Amino acid sequence: MSFGRRLALFFILIALVPTLALVGMLILISEDSRRGKADARLASGLETSLAIYEGELSRASKVADRLVSSPELSVAIATDGAPDRAVLERFAQRAVSEPAVEAVQVIGVDGTVLAAAGATDAIAFAELGLLRDGARNADLRVSTETAGDYAAELQRLTKRELILKRGDETLTATVTAPAMNLESGETVDVDIVQGEFRAHLLELDSDDEESLLLLGPRKEGGFLAVGGPMLALLLGFLGLGMVLAYVISRTLTGLHAQVAEQAVKDPLTGLWNRRRMFEMLEREMLRARRFGHEVSLLILDIDNFKSINDGMGHLQGDAVLRAISEIVLRTTRTIDVAARYGGDELALVLLETDAEGAMILAERLRDRIHDAEVPMRGGGSMSVTASIGAATRTDELDEMEELIEAADQALFEAKRSGKDRVRAAGA
Numbered sequence: 563m564s565f566g567r568r569l570a571l572f573f574i575l576i577a578l579v580p581t582l583a584l585v586g587m588l589i590l591i592s593e594d595s596r597r598g599k600a601d602a603r604l605a606s607g608l609e610t611s612l613a614i615y616e617g618e619l620s621r622a623s624k625v626a627d628r629l630v631s632s633p634e635l636s637v638a639i640a641t642d643g644a645p646d647r648a649v650l651e652r653f654a655q656r657a658v659s660e661p662a663v664e665a666v667q668v669i670g671v672d673g674t675v676l677a678a679a680g681a682t683d684a685i686a687f688a689e690l691g692l693l694r695d696g697a698r699n700a701d702l703r704v705s706t707e708t709a710g711d712y713a714a715e716l717q718r719l720t721k722r723e724l725i726l727k728r729g730d731e732t733l734t735a736t737v738t739a740p741a742m743n744l745e746s747g748e749t750v751d752v753d754i755v756q757g758e759f760r761a762h763l764l765e766l767d768s769d770d771e772e773s774l775l776l777l778g779p780r781k782e783g784g785f786l787a788v789g790g791p792m793l794a795l796l797l798g799f800l801g802l803g804m805v806l807a808y809v810i811s812r813t814l815t816g817l818h819a820q821v822a823e824q825a826v827k828d829p830l831t832g833l834w835n836r837r838r839m840f841e842m843l844e845r846e847m848l849r850a851r852r853f854g855h856e857v858s859l860l861i862l863d864i865d866n867f868k869s870i871n872d873g874m875g876h877l878q879g880d881a882v883l884r885a886i887s888e889i890v891l892r893t894t895r896t897i898d899v900a901a902r903y904g905g906d907e908l909a910l911v912l913l914e915t916d917a918e919g920a921m922i923l924a925e926r927l928r929d930r931i932h933d934a935e936v937p938m939r940g941g942g943s944m945s946v947t948a949s950i951g952a953a954t955r956t957d958e959l960d961e962m963e964e965l966i967e968a969a970d971q972a973l974f975e976a977k978r979s980g981k982d983r984v985r986a987a988g989a
Contacts, residue, residue, distance in 0.1 A: 600760045601749065604778045607720035608764055611774055614716060615686055615766050616848075618707040621662070622688035623851065626704040629657055629666070630690050639692045639699050645670070650677035657704075667703040668692070676700060683709040683733045685726070685772055709733035723759065725775040737777060744775065752777070828902040830880055831887035839901035840962070843911050847962050850955050858920035858954040860910040861969045862890070862927065865947045865981040867906035878939055879906075882946055885936045893927050909969075917954040917986060924950045924984040932982060949976035953987035 629635065634656075638649035650668045657666040658680035665680030667687070684705035691698040709726045713734045716724060725735040732739065737759075740752040744763040752761045759777040766772040826838035834842070843859065850857045864870075864886060871879040883906065890900050890908055903909035912920055928950055935943035951973025959965045968987035976983040 600778055604722070604749070604760055604762055604776060607716075607722045607776050607778065608762060610719050611716055611764060611766075611776060614712065614719075618686040618705075618712070619688055619852070620848070622686055622704045622706045625660075625662055625706055626688045626690045626702055629663075629704060630692065630702055632657075635692070635702070639694050645676055645692075645700055647676050651679070653677065654679035662706050663704065664708050665703075665705040669701045669703060671698060671700065680705070681708045685709050685712060685728070685733065685770075686767070687770060720776075723756070723777040725777075727771075727773050727775070729771040739775075746773065831883055831902050831908075833887050833890070833908065834899060834901040836901060836903055839899060839903065839909055839911065842899045843965070844962050846911060846913060847955060847960075847965070851960060856914050856916045856919075856954070857965075858912040858915045858917065858952060859965050859969045860912065860920060860924050860927075861903060861951045861966075861973045862886075862908045862910070862948050863950075863973055863977065864906045865949055865977075870946070874938070874944075881939065882936050882944075885934060886931060886946070886948065889930050889934060890927065893930060894923070915954075917952070920952045920954055921984065921986055924952050928982065928984055947982035949973060949981050950984045951976055951987070952984065959987070 632653060634649060634653045638646040638653065645668070654666040654668065654677040657663050663680065665682075665684030665687075666678070667675060668677040670676050684707065686707050687703040687705045690702045690704075692700040692702055713724055713726055713736065716722070717736060723737040725737065725739055726733045738755040740754050740761065742750070742752065744750060744761065746763055746765040749760065749762040752759050754777075759779065761775055761777045764774045764776060766774055826835055827833070828835045843857075846855070846857050849855055864882060867879060867882070870882055883902075887900070887902070887908065890910065894900055894910060894912075897913050898915075899911035899913075901909045901911075910923075912923065915923070928948060931946060931948045934946070936946060937943050951969045951971065953959060953965050953968035953972060955965055959968050972985040972987045976985040979985065
């Protein structure tokens with residue numbers, strides 16, 4: 563709660579301010595509340611805007627992956643010297659004739675447009691490098707959405723006005739552009755021909771300079787007008803309600819945080835659960851695909867875990883799992899994601915980590931587990947070992963399911979080769 567609201571609550575509770583001051587404070591709070599509602603609804607519209615745009619980027623990426631394997635494109639790029647523009651133009655024209663494709667561009671390494679076809683207002687371009695003899699010879703850019711279709715879908719879902727631009731060029735607009743220039747991420751009040759609006763400038767793609775100005779009503783709801791006695795009663799209830807709301811919100815906030823953590827954490831090990839791991843891995847795979855980041859995955863399986871459960875009891879098995887989880891947490895970085903993948907399997911999503919780094923960490927983990935002594939419930943201690951499979955995202959392992967399958971296969975090889983081993987996918 564802001565200082566202004568706490569101050570207003572204080573003055574209402576002690577009832578020392580004149581009625582006129584209370585009315586004025588109520589009006590200020592009402593104005594702030596209405597503006598808060600406008601901002602909240604505008605924020606919801608911005609989330610929808612990004613979701614639609616990223617969905618189109620994903621769709622364009624899949625189309626680009628398919629088009630890049632075109633024999634016609636391969637012939638044009640493989641030509642000695644500069645790429646064959648005539649062949650590229652035919653390829654682009656043929657590609658945009660497909661229902662899902664709005665625009666196709668082939669850009670040379672110097673930025674020259676070698677071929678282009680399709681809608682001039684296409685947005686959300688996915689880009690793939692075209693290689694010749696292992697070196698990038700050109701870039702293929704594919705779009706599956708036009709500015710007009712994007713604006714129509716966004717307005718249908720959010721009921722908000724918008725202006726979509728590429729650089730200084732307006733691609734589509736449902737209202738007149740404001741005279742003032744906004745910075746990316748800025749939220750301000752604007753006055754245009756159509757009225758007063760709350761506006762936020764969202765940068766959709768910095769490389770293509772695509773930006774969205776989303777506008778909503780400056781104020782949501784009408785002005786509060788009540789009589790004198792009713793106003794006094796309302797102020798009393800407002801004070802009591804604010805106190806109760808504050809207490810309840812604090813309680814619910816604590817409960818929500820506790821429930822949210824329980825929903826994504828494994829209660830035995832304290833690691834993230836399988837669902838949370840999948841969410842994080844899917845997100846990092848998308849970021850890696852778009853920005854070229856490194857992502858690796860380790861899957862760790864405790865050797866002979868069934869024998870531990872059968873011979874020493876499940877409580878001892880739980881103790882082993884907790885001990886291994888603590889080693890994993892101590893060995894990995896805070897940015898990495900450690901999760902309980904299955905019964906006795908743990909998984910590690912390693913961000914900004916290549917294949918070599920993943921193997922180094924996997925060997926370090928294996929060594930520390932091998933050297934650890936796990937306390938036994940009846941006294942003494944026991945040793946355990948673990949087998950680890952490693953996989954790193956590549957162009958061939960570009961989907962989350964493919965990366966997980968590769969790490970699983972590597973783990974299987976580690977088990978088959980004698981356990982207490984680390985194996986990498988494809989090694």
